[in-house]
Amino acid sequence: MVVKRKPKTAAAAASAAPEPISNDQEIAFYRDMLLIRRFEEKAGQLYGMGLIGGFCHLYIGQEAVVVGMQSAAGKGDSVITSYRDHGHMLVCGMDPKGVMAELTGRATGYSRGKGGSMHMFSREANFYGGHGIVGAQVPLGTGIAFANKYRGTDRVSLVYLGDGAVNQGQVYESFNMAALWKLPVIYVIENNKYGMGTSVERASASHDLYVRAAPYGIPGCQVDGMDVLAVHKVAREAIAHVRSGAGPYVIEAQTYRYRGHSMSDPAKYRTKEEVAQMRQEHDPIDLVRRRLIETLEVTEDVLKQIDREIKEIVTEAAEFAQSSPEPDPAELWTDVLIEA
Amino acid sequence: MSIEILMPALSPTMTEGKISKWLKAVGDTIKSGDVIAEIETDKATMEVEAVDEGVLGSILVPEGTENVAVNAPIAVLLQDGEAAGTAPTHHAAPAAAPVPTPAATPASAPAAAAAVPVVEAEPEWTGPMLKQTVREALRDAMAEEMRRDDNVYLQGEEVAQYNGAYKISQGLLDEFGDRRVIDTPITEIGFTGLAVGAAFTGLRPIVEFMTFNFAMQAIDHIINSAAKTLYMSGGQLGCPIVFRGPNGVASRVGAQHSQCYASWYAHCPGLKVVAPYFASDAKGLLKASIRDPNPVIFLEHELVYGQTHDVPDNPDWIVPIGKARVARVGSQVTLIAFSRGVQFALEAAEALAGEGISAEVIDLRTIRPLDVETILTSVRKTNRAVTIEEGWAFAGIGAEIAATVMEKAFDWLDAPVIRVAGADVPLPYAANLEALALPHVADIVAAAKTVCYR
Ligand SMILES: Cc1ncc(C[n+]2csc(CCOP(=O)(O)OP(=O)(O)O)c2C)c(N)n1
Ligand SMILES: [Mg+2]
Numbered sequence: 001m002v003v004k005r006k007p008k009t010a011a012a013a014a015s016a017a018p019e020p021i022s023n024d025q026e027i028a029f030y031r032d033m034l035l036i037r038r039f040e041e042k043a044g045q046l047y048g049m050g051l052i053g054g055f056c057h058l059y060i061g062q063e064a065v066v067v068g069m070q071s072a073a074g075k076g077d078s079v080i081t082s083y084r085d086h087g088h089m090l091v092c093g094m095d096p097k098g099v100m101a102e103l104t105g106r107a108t109g110y111s112r113g114k115g116g117s118m119h120m121f122s123r124e125a126n127f128y129g130g131h132g133i134v135g136a137q138v139p140l141g142t143g144i145a146f147a148n149k150y151r152g153t154d155r156v157s158l159v160y161l162g163d164g165a166v167n168q169g170q171v172y173e174s175f176n177m178a179a180l181w182k183l184p185v186i187y188v189i190e191n192n193k194y195g196m197g198t199s200v201e202r203a204s205a206s207h208d209l210y211v212r213a214a215p216y217g218i219p220g221c222q223v224d225g226m227d228v229l230a231v232h233k234v235a236r237e238a239i240a241h242v243r244s245g246a247g248p249y250v251i252e253a254q255t256y257r258y259r260g261h262s263m264s265d266p267a268k269y270r271t272k273e274e275v276a277q278m279r280q281e282h283d284p285i286d287l288v289r290r291r292l293i294e295t296l297e298v299t300e301d302v303l304k305q306i307d308r309e310i311k312e313i314v315t316e317a318a319e320f321a322q323s324s325p326e327p328d329p330a331e332l333w334t335d336v337l338i339e340a
Numbered sequence: 341m342s343i344e345i346l347m348p349a350l351s352p353t354m355t356e357g358k359i360s361k362w363l364k365a366v367g368d369t370i371k372s373g374d375v376i377a378e379i380e381t382d383k384a385t386m387e388v389e390a391v392d393e394g395v396l397g398s399i400l401v402p403e404g405t406e407n408v409a410v411n412a413p414i415a416v417l418l419q420d421g422e423a424a425g426t427a428p429t430h431h432a433a434p435a436a437a438p439v440p441t442p443a444a445t446p447a448s449a450p451a452a453a454a455a456v457p458v459v460e461a462e463p464e465w466t467g468p469m470l471k472q473t474v475r476e477a478l479r480d481a482m483a484e485e486m487r488r489d490d491n492v493y494l495q496g497e498e499v500a501q502y503n504g505a506y507k508i509s510q511g512l513l514d515e516f517g518d519r520r521v522i523d524t525p526i527t528e529i530g531f532t533g534l535a536v537g538a539a540f541t542g543l544r545p546i547v548e549f550m551t552f553n554f555a556m557q558a559i560d561h562i563i564n565s566a567a568k569t570l571y572m573s574g575g576q577l578g579c580p581i582v583f584r585g586p587n588g589v590a591s592r593v594g595a596q597h598s599q600c601y602a603s604w605y606a607h608c609p610g611l612k613v614v615a616p617y618f619a620s621d622a623k624g625l626l627k628a629s630i631r632d633p634n635p636v637i638f639l640e641h642e643l644v645y646g647q648t649h650d651v652p653d654n655p656d657w658i659v660p661i662g663k664a665r666v667a668r669v670g671s672q673v674t675l676i677a678f679s680r681g682v683q684f685a686l687e688a689a690e691a692l693a694g695e696g697i698s699a700e701v702i703d704l705r706t707i708r709p710l711d712v713e714t715i716l717t718s719v720r721k722t723n724r725a726v727t728i729e730e731g732w733a734f735a736g737i738g739a740e741i742a743a744t745v746m747e748k749a750f751d752w753l754d755a756p757v758i759r760v761a762g763a764d765v766p767l768p769y770a771a772n773l774e775a776l777a778l779p780h781v782a783d784i785v786a787a788a789k790t791v792c793y794r
Contacts (some may be wrong), residue, residue, distance in 0.1 A: 018604035038372070039777065041372050044389065044391065047347070047349065048347075048348025048349050048350065048410075049349070049410075049411055050349050050410060053352055054352055055352075078541075099704050109574070110574065110576075111572055111573050111576075112574030114571055114572060114573075114574050115574065119569075119573070120573075121569070121572075121573040121577050122576070123576050123577065128537070129569070129572075129577075130572075130671075132564075133560060133564050136533060136561065138533070139532070139533025139534045139537065139561070140534075140565060142530075142533070142534050142537060143533060143536060143537020143539075143541075146534055146537070146538050146539065147537070147538040147542075147543050150493070150538070150543060151736075170529045170530050170533060173529060173531070173532075174533070176525060177524070177531065177534060178529065179463065189559050243707060259389075260386075263350060263351065264350060264354075264384075266384035266385060266386050266650040268384075280374075284771025299393060308590070335574060336572045337569050337609075337610065338578050338634055340634070340661070
């Protein structure tokens with residue numbers, strides 16, 4: 001393997017903890033969300049320096065969704081998502097260095113520089129990508145659930161998709177098969193209000209997206225995707241439901257992306273005020289930070305220490321991603337087929 | 341230590357831009373994520389967000405400045421406790437961002453990639469033979485592989501209770517049960533994506549398309565998901581899967597149900613494409629395809645399912661992928677065909693023999709990787725070639741073969757290669773028009789005579 005991986009994040013490891021949520025677990029949420037935020041800011045900066053090319057879709061603003069969901073997942077549960085995938089990989093325990101190095105197209109990246117931002121995978125972390133075709137991950141993730149059931153395991157497949165992706169026909173083909181065959185899959189709709197520049201109102205005839213699975217008899221719910229605790233709670237319920245063999249589940253997390261769709265999006269389709277209001281009033285990281293300090297009496301010093309650690313991890317990742325070599329030219333010809 | 345804020349590139353192509361507005365002033369405290377300035381590119385106005393925290397120490401490029409190069413310092417951010425005056429004057433303009441050098445475009449592929457992959461020779465079969473239809477041979481291949489490996493399963497429309505729309509999976513549900521022989525809804529993109537996802541985890545799905553016409557709905561998953569993921573994952577995520585079903589024309593079913601997809605799939609690296617004619621090859625190649633760790637497109641032919649041929653009576657009979665077979669030895673012209681075209685080529689060779697022309701017939705069996713050596717060896721002997729396919733000639737398999745022969749055996753050719761192919765129209769329904777649109781033995785005979793100048 002090209003890159004070292006660290007174990008699952010603290011939040012994921014603590015998933016078995018019964019209610020109520022402990023201080024430590026909330027600190028872990030804070031840490032995991034902050035890692036994504038700082039990592040993405042750094043990625044944006046490296047993009048600005050020309051070190052990252054092509055499309056680069058940042059997850060800033062949506063951190064509570066994947067952190068809350070995966071904090072309730074267990075070992076062997078798998079994740080698959082779209083091209084907006086950096087946060088998911090970090091929470092799955094993939095090494096920030098390997099992720100950043102893939103963004104810069106280096107030999108030490110998770111795909112050895114041949115996938116890029118949108119196409120990264122880790123068998124070890126049960127992370128199945130990173131898919132650039134809107135909606136494609138939905139039947140693929142349903143197939144991972146099919147395989148889990150075929151093998152008789154109780155592992156759950158978590159499939160993330162956007163509010164734009166829910167209008168793809170293959171999503172409903174997947175809902176149908178998942179319900180028909182009672183597959184262990186959770187569909188997490190990350191409703192960040194826009195698919196590129198098109199708002200949900202302009203793209204979807206009905207605006208409550210989780211109800212779209214209801215005709216297939218798939219239970220679902222909506223959750224405030226800016227509140228990691230709320231996400232964690234519904235994730236626990238959903239995962240327990242699915243793991244028990246009761247079939248699929250849908251969660252619609254209402255969230256928001258602060259940045260443009262990708263780096264080159266001037267975001268003319270929404271007002272500055274709208275973005276500013278979300279940031280000031282609903283920021284998922286501020287929310288936890290405030291709760292930690294005001295209600296749970298965690299000191300500023302503890303949080304500052306975490307901030308410093310995260311900064312160090314991200315700086316290290318960026319340095320690694322810049323100093324690693326590009327892939328050897330011979331790599332052009334490898335990995336097309338497996339030698340039979 | 342103070343930090344320089346650099347002019348960012350806000351799109352894949354931006355090299356310079358205008359600072360239209362500073363939204364923070366010297367002395368302001370800045371948190372990461374704060375919008376500090378607006379930048380205009382030729383395409384749009386974009387916001388610049390701070391990555392680091394601190395106090396804005398100085399602004400190096402004032403509002404309104406145009407043509408600011410990407411990566412030029414535009415401001416200085418002071419860290420904890422630094423005073424404005426202590427900011428070091430910035431060093432000379434930074435060197436251009438280290439733009440990664442593009443991988444050298446290959447003038448020619450390295451030898452390893454260009455060479456025909458080494459395949460084990462097909463065992464000479466001298467043992468007992470069974471008379472079997474192609475249909476039975478395909479069924480036996482699946483059954484034998486499913487007995488051998490629990491990871492192999494079959495899914496598709498009507499494959500289980502109905503025993504297959506073309507009765508290829510006859511009896512499989514009875515033997516293997518509904519865990520491994522699965523009737524799917526009519527949901528091609530969905531069930532193809534599902535099977536590819538299952539294959540990523542190591543299962544070995546056999547996906548039956550009722551016909552390959554309907555696989556067009558699923559071609560995104562076949563190419564974008566199945567064929568490309570191994571490469572995009574740096575070798576981590578293989579996809580051992582077989583997509584099989586009838587391909588090419590049926591009889592009188594019209595344009596939407598009659599098309600050859602060989603060249604569509606053969607175009608794509610990351611796939612293998614197999615198109616046998618004989619029952620023995622159908623069996624041996626389907627078994628090889630199921631065991632192959634890569635996605636394999638297995639093209640069958642409805643009008644051949646019922647033909648009976650000799651098949652080695654042995655569950656270990658395997659035909660290697662990537663190996664053509666000389667189906668008839670000849671010396672004056674090479675007829676190159678696959679799938680049902682092999683039958684026509686053999687009939688044409690017989691007719692040509694009656695007219696004193698000795699034709700060699702090559703059954704490609706595999707389209708990708710193409711067995712270039714067998715083709716070239718034959719053409720260097722006969723100095724003439726005719727290709728046969730039901731599909732359209734334009735950008736077709738014959739075009740690929742003709743180009744290859746021209747590149748590699750130009751000096752041996754005594755005549756231009758002729759392509760016998762389907763007419764360049766959607767296949768018509770009327771019996772007479774349909775017959776006019778498809779290649780026939782007579783067309784092959786005529787083409788062979790033309791290249792022999794007879
Ligand atoms: C099949 C397909 N069509 C179009 C695109 C181009 N595209 C990329 S992302 C996107 C918007 C998707 O929005 P959403 O599902 O809400 O996800 P988000 O970007 O908000 O995470 C579009 C149209 C694509 N990648 N794939
Ligand atoms: Mg969206």
